[in-house]
Amino acid sequence: MVEIWAPMLAAMFACMYFGGLRPAEAAGLRQKDCHLPATGWGLLTLEKTRPQSNKRFTDSGQAHDERGLKHRGVKQTRTVPIPPELVAILLQHIASFGVGEDGRLFRTRTGGVISGSAYAKVWQEARTYAFTPDQAASPLAGRPYDLRHAAVSLWLNAGVHAPEAAERAGHGVDVMLRVYAKCIDDQREVANQRILGALAA
Template identity: 45%
Template sequence: MGRTDPRGSRPEVGAGWTDAGKSYEVRGLKRRARKTTRPVPIPPVLVQLLRRHLDVYGTAPDGRLFRAVRGGRVRSTEYTEVWQEARREALPAAEVHTPLAEVPYAARHAGISLWIKAGVDPVEVARRAGHSIAVLWKFYAKLLRGQQHRANQLIDDALNL
């Protein structure tokens, strides 16, 4: 299992909303001290993809993994265009015009849902996602409920060791 350690974020908010007049703000991680990192485990298949990307493209001078054609930041409009094209390529034609994976953030939600469905302890899911348990329950309760059969099997397996 690999790991990445995000140190901060650079959300695009629009130049009118920042003190510096830039279209983005450099921020720390949500609900964390300014210089704190958050270790995030990443599966081997993603590690391989990232290494291949780095071998081919390297990083931007400031360390960013992805950059626009001329080396600058990938703006949300450009990212959205690429996302929509990827949806057209990846989804069956009948699902392209549905809300399925409509925005890039849906991939985060899908990943967290996958971890829960795979049986990862909810405390660990919350930690990896950067959520509190309360937030995890609020937004993912429908996935966390209804697992009685699985829970019974886990308990039975533990008792039969």
């Protein structure tokens, strides 16, 4: 399984970590959504998502309906600046795998949407290679979605203001403050030092 999926999924997982994308947002990412310059930061303009549901509950009768972004209007988009590391990963991914007929970057060999169970299985197997046995047996990074949590936590711990982090992640600020309160609490000493610096200026 890993041999088949891992090369295609590496960039999808990278989108969750470096860009804070939800899995369904990464699954719906198209080439036209990506501004990937040769140097510097890039930009993703998220427009579509491909959430997985029981076929009985989708409009199309398929497991993955194409929908707008979570918590946004049907035609609303969200822009996410992405660091040079992710720009390079996506450029390499497109060079290696091309894109699907609809422009999607991540897909099955037949052009379909990669199922949650497929990428979760690959993630679990990859953890056994990347982690020690004790780490692999722990809840650490237990789900692909945890990559998104790691991204938002990284932003907040790096000093990115909560409204900016919330905008990038597609959260409301109230949700951001509630879900990631521990990250913000940990910033008290950093904040104190910045305030002292500003007062001394």
